[in-house]
Amino acid sequence: MKIDWAAIGSVFGVSLVVTVGLVALFTVGIRGLARRERAAAQGDSAALAVTGAYVCFAACAAAVAYGMYLIVAKA
Numbered sequence: 001m002k003i004d005w006a007a008i009g010s011v012f013g014v015s016l017v018v019t020v021g022l023v024a025l026f027t028v029g030i031r032g033l034a035r036r037e038r039a040a041a042q043g044d045s046a047a048l049a050v051t052g053a054y055v056c057f058a059a060c061a062a063a064v065a066y067g068m069y070l071i072v073a074k075a
Contacts, residue, residue: 029056
């Protein structure tokens, strides 16, 4: 039995980068919603921050849906 270590390393690297990227994207979305709360408390508008937060959450949902599609399509 021969193990393809290069393929395992490639899968690990891509998985690590995508995971860190999704967590960072979700964190940016949370920060945008926190700005909305802070702006509402001060009486200001944070429409751009809220729009950016929703875009981040939509991108996260799209990435998760694509991953589920890949799992189901290969089964």
